[in-house]
Amino acid sequence: MNKRRPYVRPMDGWWRKNPYFVEYMIHEATALFVAAYAAVLLIGLLRLAQGEAAWTAWLATLQGGWAILFHLLALVAISYHTYTWFKIMPRTMPPVIVGGKKLAGWVITAGGLAAAAAASLALLALVWGMAR
Amino acid sequence: MEIYKADVIIVGGGGAGLRAAIAVAEANPALKIALVSKVYPMRSHTVAAEGGSAGVKKASDSLDYHFNDTVHGGDWLCEQDVVEYFVARCTEELTQLEHWGCPWSRTEDGHVNVRAFGGMKIERTWFAADKTGFHMLHTLFQTSIKYPSIKRFDEHFCVDLIVEDNRIAGVVAIEIASGEFTLVEGRAAVIATGGAGRVFRENTNGGVVTGDGMALAYRHGVPLRDMEFVQYHPTCMPGTGLLFTEACRGEGGFLLNKDGYRYLQDYGLGPAEPTPRNKAMELGPRDRLSQAFWYEQQKGRTIEGPHGSVVHLDLRHLGEEKLRERLPQIYELAEQFLGVDPALAPIPVRPAVHYTMGGILVDGRCASPLAGLYAAGECSSVGIHGANRLGSNSLSELLVFGRVAGEEAARFASSVAPAAPASVLAQAQAVEQRVLGIRQNTRGNERIATLRKEMAQTMEDGCGIYRLAETMQKTCDKLDELKERFKNVRVEDKSSVWNTDWLLAIELEYQLDVAQAMAYSAINRRESRGAHQRLDGFEQRDDVNFLKHTQAHYVAGGAPRIDYGPVKITKSQPGTRAYGAAGEKAEQERKASHG
């Protein structure tokens, strides 16, 4: 009689078992803030389409305490998401060959983060300029 | 008991076994092949071979050169007709492996690259960085998946051969996962179980290298040939014995003693040039290099470390970039295991047991004296290594002779009828009872590990780089004692599933048989040749009395019976084995005398 009886370990709470998985879950969770902020912008667009009064009211809402708190939270979450997104990026793309050598992962990550920072600053400058 | 009816059985899933299985499948797709291996094939010790595999490649090279290097390297104890066949087939086999996907390192124009290796006149060692064995094994394993006629019995431990009417009729194996027995019937069998280096204390071998297949054939009356010739690899990690490939020297590495002096020039291997020329200095053969270490140690010119005396393998001058490209595994081994960055500091090394030159007696077509039983690879003695193997010949051997063994076994299996099944089953059941008896033994209190360690220590003491009758005798006596004590071995684990305690006990019994064959073969060879060097009045090679193969025959309950067989000489008469400048001079003289 065959006495094998393999034991399958449960997967419950798997993401708490390793700091790497916790980081992964935070990364995934922060994607919700990206989605939420997209919704905020969409609502803004909708308000704009509804006329000046609606738009002004929406702008006023955004200046409330809760809205500012939300924006701060979203800024932190999306920054974290951006960071971890670029961190994993070298693992998700075909090798980049420069001068016959494979580009190191950290270069791709650093490049992505620099591009994200530059785009954010450019946008900030643009909005700043328009607001003045 | 499970019964599987195969046509050809292959025991061992390393390079030779896989190559044999593919050869059978290609020779005759109608034959059912059972590939029985105690580990998943990619765990087999072929995986750990590093430097490369020999095959004539360059225009400046020739089959004659490869032949001469091999025969001289083996101190003329080679079967020269077999060596001739071997060197003629290496390149084709290596090319076949290329077609199967082996990632050989390349030259800029896309051809397979070759590197220098010890004792080889011309660069002819094909390599895949410093993981050649790994890539060869995985290529063979993955290619074997293509053939539906190969049925693998992975993690099945072969415990005996079934012999009926004086020919092979099957094997009995334990399925490790369940502890259940399986009878694999077949009309021919190839043993390809690798070497037996684990009978020694400090060795480069994996835990699986326990000489199982040698012992299986030996107990069925097949002699083990030239077992006294055990290769010490000169550059191994102190303590663990892990290997730093000869390719370190092939790429230009130096060996230094405690004064930073390239001591090999004192042992007939000079001149010491900044880039070692082939067959000189660091590119001398392994036996000579290990022996030189021993003398340096006697002279007090080695460096004392926590695991004994060491010398330095200096790769610093090669630079990090080249080391990372050509020797990436060595780089990581040194960093992780020793905390040494080889680009910045020399690596401490000492000789350790690496390879079993001898093995199951087979002819040039891999056939043993037992009808239907073939052997290939390190477990076999087909006759190409003689008294000292040249680095990179063994990987080629497992391709060339793995294939021969497979083809011959296929031919034999097709030519005979199966044995009577009832009788075969009865034998298999008797084997099962015997092997279960080891597990159930409650008589004794001997720890497996204790017996194993005492065996390994006595082998190192008596059958090391240099040997004396007195210490060899002690080793023989000790092995006799250990075999006696083995009867009282205690297997703590009485269960069935994954009982590795039981498997270790069975392996230990195999090892003791093989160790005995080695020690008794050694004490009876009263000369010095290749890897068998004596210091007790037999310091010279003695072609009059000992240009012959030792054959150890199993004697149940006693010491092996030793007799001798002839050595086949075809075109190379025994001469002086010289390296370095002396070697070049000797070669010129040989050429001159032959006109």
Place this chain on the structure above:
Amino acid sequence: MAEQPKTIEIEVLRYHPEKDKTPHTQVFEVPFTDDMSVLQGVQYIKDYLDGSLSFRWSCRMAICGSCGMMINGIPSLSCQTFLRDYYPARVRVEALAHFPIERDLVIGMEGFIEKLESIQPYIIPKEPRTPAQGEYLQTPEQLAKYEQFSSCINCLLCYAACPQFGLNPGFIGPAATALLHRYNVDSRDGAQAERMELINSEEGVFNCTAVGYCSEVCPKHVDPANAVNQNKTNSAADYFLRFLSPKGGAK
């Protein structure tokens, strides 16, 4: 006075299918020297403290792929993980995560072997050649395209690092995909289209959510996550090309 010999505690997750319903831990006290690997610690237990402890091992030098274990929760090769990095704290050793435990530290790996067999892990030549015609030419650049993916030792640490495999054992997973990719991008091979079906399937690459831990734990720098994710792109391209070509996808 002689120095007291040092010891270290090794906590092992034990499971014996013939005796235990569930795994349990057992702690052993093992003599410690600072060049000892975790594997050597476990071997000491087997040799001198408890012969019934089961685990796989062979080469001791991180190339045979046998001795993968969870060491303090991290998938590791026990032969190249050293006790000195934990001493004097206790080290916790467990069978590789996400696999069934056969016994003690031994996992069942038939599932992986089936996956390996399913990916056609051999050259299906673009242009067949006989040995007499000599080798295929392959430049170092062409070799570099697949060499890293051919370095997989099948140690399965990546599967123990992949929660998606843990949640869906059918997922073909990191190592098998890396090998599949290795053959696809080999200049000698011409069977990418044949292997595409598996990539696209339920068990294929879209099980991967880019956790990336598989590549972190890989002892041989194979970067299996990269192979998986490159094949997501290939799979997507294959899907869209199917609409454009009557024969479909990469064929």
